[in-house]
Amino acid sequence: MQSGEALLATGFADDIDPAIRSRERLDQDWRFALGHATDANKDFGHGLRAFFFAKAGYGDGPASREFSDAAWRLVNLPHDWAVELPFDGRGNTNHGSKAIGRNFPENSVGWYRKAFTVSPADKGRRISLEFDGVYRDSVVWVNGHYMGTEPSGYSGFRYDITDYINFDGENLIAVRVDATGEEGWFYEGAGIYRHVWLTKTAPLHVAQWGTFVKSTVNGAQAYLDIEVAVDNLADADQTFQLRHEVYGPDGRKVAEVETQSLNVAGHKTGLFTAKLAVTTAALWSLETPNLYRLRTLLVKDGAVVDVYNTRFGIRTIVFDPDKGFFLNGKNLKLQGANNHQDHAGVGVALPDGLQTWRLNQLKSFGVNAYRTSHHPPTPELLAAADQLGMLVVDEHRMMGTSPEIKGQLERLIRRDRNHPSVIIWSVGNEEWALEGNPLGTHLAIEMQAFVKRLDPTRRTTVATSYSGKGVSLGADVIGFNYGAQHDVDAFHRAHPDKPAMMSEEGSTLTTRGIYFDDRARSHLNAYDRQGRPGSSLSIEEGWRRVQERPWMSGMFIWTGFDYRGETTPFGWPAISSQFGMIDTTGVLKDTAYYLKSVWTLEPMVHILPHWNWAGREGETMDVRVYSNTEAVELFLNGRSLGRKVIVKDSHLKWEVAYAPGKLSARAYTGGKQVARAEVVTTNVPAQTRLSPDKITLRADGEDVSVVWVNVLDKAGHIVPTASDRVYFETTGPIRILGVGNGDPNSHEADCVADRHTYQNVGSWRSLAVDVIEGRPEWVGHGVDTSGWRDPMQWMPPEAQPPLTKGVVLQGRFDRSVIAAGDKIALFIDQLSPDQKIYVNGDLVSAQSVDGALKIELAAARFKDVNTLAYLLRTPEGGIPGIADRSVGGSKWGTLRVTQSAAPWQRSVFNGWAQVIVQSTGAPGRAVLKATALTLKSSAAAFNIV
Known part of the structure; x- marks a missing residue:
């Protein structure tokens, strides 16, 4: 089976002859x-x-x-x-x-x-x-x-x-x-x-998103019902055959079928069906995300005129109102996270590889389900979820039945319905104007019926902040947003046939690496607690409530990643949320380790807080430990502080008087030590360290590596309070896409780029001349052009003046705001091969750039009002001809002032930052270097192949 990245890159389409599709x-x-x-x-x-x-x-x-x-x-x-x-x-x-x-x-x-x-x-x-x-x-x-x-x-x-x-x-x-x-x-x-x-x-082809594979599992065998929409954009009716070939996860053909003598009228779409059986089906699951390929060939007169590949998985999903969610017949709690499409450094423009990296970060602490809050996801996210084994709640943007809203919903369903990762469609989220009235009930029922016609294989849900009326009554599967806002048990008793999930829970507010509130800096301590008492629960309490209710399908934490915006409980100068289990760069917060302790089986133990508290010697610290083992013993500088037994789905707590040194935890199961963790008091920052997630990149101009940046002491420990500014530079065929550090109060640039401002040369006037000479009265600065012709003014053919040997065009532009270090350039047109150009009366030279001419200017040459003049032989067609091609004169002259991008830099936040690098498209060796004023530099080398 191909690797996830290879599948993502090829989309199974690499075997289609481009002459066909x-x-x-x-x-x-x-x-x-x-x-x-x-x-x-x-x-x-x-x-x-x-x-x-x-x-x-x-x-x-x-x-x-x-x-x-x-x-x-x-x-x-x-x-x-x-x-x-x-x-x-x-x-x-x-x-x-x-x-x-x-x-x-x-x-x-x-x-x-x-x-x-x-x-x-x-x-x-x-x-x-x-x-x-x-x-x-x-x-x-x-x-x-x-x-x-x-x-x-x-x-x-x-x-x-x-x-x-x-x-x-x-x-x-x-x-x-x-x-x-x-x-x-x-x-x-x-x-x-x-x-x-x-x-x-070809005019006769499989329509966009035109296939739908529905599978039914019966023991080891699977039955496939295939629907194919065929567009005929030719004028005449078309008769053809459809051949379907199914290839297994190992690439071998496992089934095929052909249908004959099909017909679609001209400029119409036909819908055709076929049935296949896979004798020994490899089911798609979280542990083994097996993917199949349907290869559909459209054959006319013996020739293949279209080939369409569809990736799909074979699996069963059930939302049961009494027992919760089942995947392939196995009861499974949804351990979910809500996420927006936003990452440090790149905003919403995520490279495909970063989609995969983010899903892996979520999986690292046990997330098995992803809710695309609150809009249709990018297709590559679903492709990555298919390949990695991640369940998805696929969410529509807005409730409604208007043509525009239904059209957007239909595009979502048709595009995504073959993805095995998608387990349910969400048709809305917290529609406050609908949640408490009959219109909400009606719209939920109407939208879900519409979805069912497009995809009868999945159920639908609506996420609500209020239940008992409106939307919640019409929901097929009810999504509760925050347990503290609902009486979920009363709702379940009143609607025992309605499956349920916690579509949002938590909304806790924590800053990575902060253990005492510092509201002036928009920093909140990282201990798990109710973020908004009366509206939401702590992470731990929310999960316990879900575990106690077998009918609750699972819980989706608000949120997996921190994201820009929604800066609750702060306004400016805070610039990002603090709801995440991991920060905007993907560094795990302490709450993620709680979830790891209840969502994963590999023995682990985690201690908080860090152990750098100079000036607080002797003060009592709230020390908490998360572990999925049976018991944990805590040590301070080798002295035991006691062993405690872990209560299921909970944490351990010690009150410890701070003393510099080492705080360590030893975790035991069956009396044997199975995991260990420690936090140490570090020395002062001494060096930087770069840790790429991979060092070999494809030379395709798209592949990325996510690089952790840490500040360490001499002993190699990450300094958890470090805030040093680090500068980055690259050599070789890589570029930096963005940087970040997870600080919700940082106003440092995530992405640096040249900043351009533009000003069109205007007030154009033309003068017909009999000799082509740069006379000051024609091309000089300050020439009175009030009596010249307006070249943009239309004149009827009979009113056109006779052509002369030459023409002068002069335009004007005001002084721009120019800061020290700005670069200034005029971009002009090539109106004739031997034209001469004058700026403020001075003859200037230009260089050819992308079909235009560029004149670099010095700020000292600028006046309050500036002139640009062309002197050229009159072209065929005269002024009207060149004016028609000038796009209102804007093509004749554009002034660009460029503020060059600042150097790539970022301060680490509590010892961490991140750089995302991307290949430029050429092979070779590349290096990312990190430097800081008082720290030892570091570098990471990459092979671009």
Whole structure:
């Protein structure tokens, strides 16, 4: 069986002839720039062109093919521009206090442009552009033609762009993204933060997400019911055959079937079924996540015209109202975690490898289920869950039955219903306007019936903060959000036929490595306790209550990871939540070790707090121990403080007078020591250490390594109070994607990038001249151009003046705000091969950059009002011709001021930080180096293959 990463990379699609079906990632080399949410002039003139939205093909500003984006940044997807923005007290604390939203129109719109080619050999095929997710309110143009708008930041969407493709040259995708509005109450990022694909098929093909494999297990045998949707985008009816081949986890064919003489009318979709049997089924489970592949071949006139691969698993799932959840007939408690798509350093733009890494971090303390709160997940998360053996509650964004909401729900179900990891669909979360009234009951029933028509194999749930009325009565499986807010026993007695789960529990508030509250720094001690008394329970109490109720299917902790935003109980300057069992970088907090002690079997023991308390000698410390063994004995500097027996699902506690040295715990089962842990008083910080999760990366420009950064003393112990600032640099074919440290109060940059501001040269005037000379009265600074022609003003053909030998174009721009160290450049057009360019009357030279010309300028040359002048031979067609191609003059001159990115750096928080590095696409040896002012440096070497 292939490795998880290999499967994630290939998606089983590597054996499809691209001449039959191809699906290419369009993630590399997008041009990006910030526009403006309220000022069209600062939004590159978008929306100002005549007939812009009245006529087809009149995309203007960056949506126009003629627009020059040479001055824009080059970025790869996934991309989140919000994570690059500074923190600001005027920002929404629920969104992490980033400088984005209503108060920051200059940061809230982003433009993306990408050029691509399509071979003439693809004529006759259907070509589609697919977006896995754009946050949010995206508008897409292809070759200047409007494709559509998608308001959701989480639903994938697709445009058939066949009719707009230029097969003989370059094609252009332009995407305008407006993140001014918000969908959630948590950090949501901004931009094209998921993958983009270009798909090519024959007119007769399997539809997008067009297969559905339903399995029934009977002893060792499994029966497969297959549904296939076939699109016929040809004019005539089509007759064909479908052949289904099933390949097992080891890659060998285990079953096949063929159906003959099928027919789909022109421009229609047909739905076809088939049945197969797998004689000895390898079930998908948490321990053995066996995956099968369905290979569907569409054959017409003896030739294969389409191949479609579907990954699926064979397993059974049951939510029982009396006994809880069953997987493959085995009763299993859901040990779950809620999570948003947000990670330190990269925001919501997670590389695929980081999805896998995060799931492994959750699995390390016993998590077996993941709730995608509160929106559809990225497809790669589910692929990783399939491969690793992680159960998933797949959640829709909003309750409702309007066409838009139902359309988004349908896309979610069709996209995800073959994933064996998905065990239930969640159609809503804490819909307060619905939870207590009949409309909530009705909508829950309607939505669940709609889901059932799309997927009869799974049940549905709604997560509620109030039960007894409304939504909870209509829920198929009730999801209780926080036991303290419900009388779960009374609800179960009143509705004994309704299965249940704790869809959220905990909401505890802890800061990693902090053991005394420091509210001035937004730090809260890490001891498990009720985070919001009366509304939620401690982690320990919540789990005990679930364990005591066999009918409760399980518990989903709020949350697995800390995330930006929702800074309860603080506002600014706090910038991230503290609900997580692990911090924003993935370092386990002490509460994660409690869960590890009750959710895993491998003997373990954990001590808190750390043992660095200089100045508190003799003070009594609250020492707690988590372990899954029978008993633990605690020692201070070799002296026993007593052995205690562990009460199931609980912890041990000692009151210990602090003395420097070593606090150690020895854990026993059956009288034998089976685990040991210690915390020591460290010396002063002396050195850094880098610990990559892997040192061999694929040279694909996508693979990542997650690198822990620690500050150690001379003895090699992590200093749990260290806060040293560490600087990072790379050599070789790797780049840094982001850094973090898990401090909910840190305003250091997670992601550094050049910051560009743009200013169009405007007030253009033209003068026809008979000689091509740089006369001061034509190209000099301060020339009176009031009597010159406005080149943008349309004139009828009969009013056009006769052509002269030459023409002068002059535009003006004001002095920009320029800080010390800023880089300044003018990007101009190549209007003729022998043109001359003047800036403030001085003849300047330019270098060719991406189809444009770039002039580097010094700040000392700037005046309050500046001029840019072209002197050139009059082109064929005269001024109207070059004006038509100028995109409102913006192509003739754009001033860019660049604030260069700061060096990569991060302060460790309580001894820890993190760096995420990615291969650049070339093979070779690479090194990440860490330096700090008073510490010994360290390095990590990588092989890129």
